[in-house]
Amino acid sequence: MGVVSRSVGNAFRNKVRSGAVVVILAVAIGLALAMLVANQAVGAKVDSLKSSVGNTITVNPAGSRGGLGGGNPLTAQQLEQAQAVAHVTSATGVLTVRLGNTDTTGSSAAGTGTGGAEGGAAQPGRGGPGFGTSGTTSLVSAVAPGSIGQRNNSNGSTGTAPNASAPPSFSIPIQATGVATSATAAGSAINITGGAGLNDFAAASTQALVGSTLAEKNSLKVGSTFTVQDRTMTVKGLFDAGDAFENNGIYLPLAATQSLMDQAGQLSSFSVQVDSIDNVTTTQTALTTALGADKVDVTAGSTNLESAISSLGTVQNISLIAFIASLGTAGLIVLLIMIMVVRERRREIGVLKAIGASNRTIGVQFVLEAMVLVVLGTVVGAVVATFASSPIANALVSGNTSSGTTAAGPAGGPGGLGGGGGFSRTRGAFAGAEQLIGTISTSIGWQTLVLGGIGVLAIAAIGALIPALLTAKVRPIEVLRGE
Amino acid sequence: MLTVKDVVKSFNTGDNTIKPVNGVSFSVEQGTFAAILGKSGSGKSTLLSLLGALDKATSGDVVVDDVNISRLPDRKLTAYRRDDIGFVFQAYNLIPNLSAQENVMLPMEFAGVPHATRSARAAELLNQVGLTEEMHARKANRLSGGMQQRVAIARALANSPKLILADEPTGNLDEETGELIIELLRRLAHEKKTTILVVTHDRALAAQTDRRFRLARGRLTED
Known part of the structure; x- marks a missing residue:
């Protein structure tokens, strides 16, 4: 029999007490592990939410968001100012314009008798048949306006169209984005599904990328041609942006777009890359200061995202504190039990010393005895944590996000900004912090295992080392006590 | 050879100082079976x-084979107890949840003896003290008093010590078993040349030893 088997045997010398200790330890360790798993899961969710937005900040002209206009176009000079702000790794500008179909725009103007007076080619900032287009193209939109589009379009012309009871048909404008690199307005790479990306970014360039649904609608292939304003463009490649609306667009070289639309030096928005997610907020503030709050709107993520991350941060803190507290409780249980055991066995320790055991040998024996209890408690606790971690994590999250959702709800409440499908979507987004978080799925990764292992070792250390040191103070003369 | 020179042990109890051992001196040769009598x-x-x-004297020297154990540091005292001393206690002091054989193996484990060797030697020692094979695996707390004392003697012999100290080894035993234990100790002293010092107030036991000392009021005299 060696010290290990002797320690295991000693751990079960009093089976009832050891069983009770293991059960109590299992609850404490199980709770600690569940909290650790919840902490890791929430941390992963926060990272996921942050990475969903990434390090990108968007700069728009002040008041222009929402598609209703406002503010003045951004300039190349402002882009240079943005690039000079601290933590900014890159900043690219795009010019986004709406193109109306040459034929549809012309017939609509004739049908209404109002659009024609303003010129079918350009009706910026207006509703009505032109739907705020700033140029023309030979392309036919692949997206039908539907009832939402009809309603939004009719809102803008109410009281001006003579036959308001039967709004005239119109075509959804095609969005043309002028880019200086092969990247989207959000800064991500364009997903080319056919042909190649843009490589001629000169003002006279005739290259274009066409969205997949738009290309299909107009029977375009790589090498096909179409017109933008009076220039014949050639399809350099096809792209897939992931949804039908985005795929109803084209990418053009930035300089060519500015030239075609007669908007030299103007930009619709900047996409700014920040060196770290942690610096996004400070860079957002710095950009606003540098460019002027009255001239630009600088946005990063969403209010809901911040709310969600804030809520999850609270949950993370709670779970971390609960993890440490549970571990501390488990350590205290082991400590008290082992102190009791050492006091009970003073005479036995004296016997061991009298027959030649060193302090170290006896200390190791008691440490191993505590380890047996901790390991058993951990095994049972791990089973408890397996079943408890997911419900605990979700209960913590739902308990800490309900107030945030309630607070966010009224800000975009019904009627606050008037009717329209677009605004109801905004309200839904504000109410969606909880939806944004969704369900927290727990899993045991290597970090959890490492942290759990360190935690359990800490329990064993706290619980066993002090009693083990106490055994060193027991004198061998104890063996003769009571004789 | 064991030599004790003017050993004093005093305890302070409040305002008083007690000296249960007060200037004790004696010496015994190797292989002597001696008794210390006293109330x-x-x-x-x-x-x-x-x-x-197990404890340190307030003053005086205890010399075992030219080594003054009164001046040894704690670490060397542990080695001394392990290698040179065997204890037999009145209350046996076996580890209750270990078997008879495992109890005998303990001192050898502390001395670093390999498992197979100590297992074989423990079995041999238990046979030597008259404990039958079927009792070797029995837990110590399931053995009779006489058997436990035999196991305690076997444990004391485990590392072949120079000196065995027995504290009233027959105090908890009936007369017949006590006689057996005394005979066992006497035989060990004479055959193995182990010095055995028995502390007792049992005159029958003392009568069978080679030398007898009497301790009274902290002073030792030889009969």
């Missing part, structure tokens, strides 16, 4: 604890 509370067990390095 209860005469300081017999205190003297035994000093000889066995």
Whole structure:
């Protein structure tokens, strides 16, 4: 029999007490592990939410968001100012314009008798048949306006169209984005599904990328041609942006777009890359200061995202504190039990010393005895944590996000900004912090295992080392006590 | 050879100082079977604890084979107890949840003897003290008093010590078993040349030893 088997045997010398200790330890360790798993899961969710937005900040002209206009176009000079702000790794500008179909725009103007007076080619900032287009193209939109589009379009012309009871048909404008690199307005790479990306970014360039649904609608292939304003463009490649609306667009070289639309030096928005997610907020503030709050709107993520991350941060803190507290409780249980055991066995320790055991040998024996209890408690606790971690994590999250959702709800409440499908979507987004978080799925990764292992070792250390040191103070003369 | 020179052990109890061992001196040759007699509370067990390095003397020297154990540091005292001393206690002091054989193996484990060797030697020693094979695996707390004392003697012999100190080894035994234990100790002293010092107030036991000392009021005299 060696010290290990002797320690295991000693751990079960009093089976009832050891069983009770293991059960109590299992609850404490199980709770600690569940909290650790919840902490890791929430941390992963926060990272996921942050990475969903990434390090990108968007700069728009002040008041222009929402598609209703406002503010003045951004300039190349402002882009240079943005690039000079601290933590900014890159900043690219795009010019986004709406193109109306040459034929549809012309017939609509004739049908209404109002659009024609303003010129079918350009009706910026207006509703009505032109739907705020700033140029023309030979392309036919692949997206039908539907009832939402009809309603939004009719809102803008109410009281001006003579036959308001039967709004005239119109075509959804095609969005043309002028880019200086092969990247989207959000800064991500364009997903080319056919042909190649843009490589001629000169003002006279005739290259274009066409969205997949738009290309299909107009029977375009790589090498096909179409017109933008009076220039014949050639399809350099096809792209897939992931949804039908985005795929109803084209990418053009930035300089060519500015030239075609007669908007030299103007930009619709900047996409700014920040060196770290942690610096996004400070860079957002710095950009606003540098460019002027009255001239630009600088946005990063969403209010809901911040709310969600804030809520999850609270949950993370709670779970971390609960993890440490549970571990501390488990350590205290082991400590008290082992102190009791050492006091009970003073005479036995004296016997061991009298027959030649060193302090170290006896200390190791008691440490191993505590380890047996901790390991058993951990095994049972791990089973408890397996079943408890997911419900605990979700209960913590739902308990800490309900107030945030309630607070966010009224800000975009019904009627606050008037009717329209677009605004109801905004309200839904504000109410969606909880939806944004969704369900927290727990899993045991290597970090959890490492942290759990360190935690359990800490329990064993706290619980066993002090009693083990106490055994060193027991004198061998104890063996003769009571004789 | 064991030599004790003017050993004093004193305790402070409030305002008083008690000296259960007060200037004790004696020496015994290797292989001697000796007894220290005295009434209860005469300081017999205190003297035994000093000889066995369980406690330190207030003054004086205890010399075992030219090594003064009174001046040894704690680490060397542990080695001394392990290698040179065997204890037999009145209350046996076996580890209750270990078997008879495992109890005998303990001192050898502390001395670093390989498992197979110590297992074989433990079995041999248990046979030597008259414990049958079927009792070797029995837990210590399931053995009779006489059997436990035999196991305790076997444990004391495990590392072949030079000196065995027995504190009233027959105090908890009936007369017949006590006789067997005394005979066993006497035989060990004479055959193995192990010095055996028995502390007792049992005159029958003392009568069978080679030398007899009497402890009274902290002073030792030889009969």
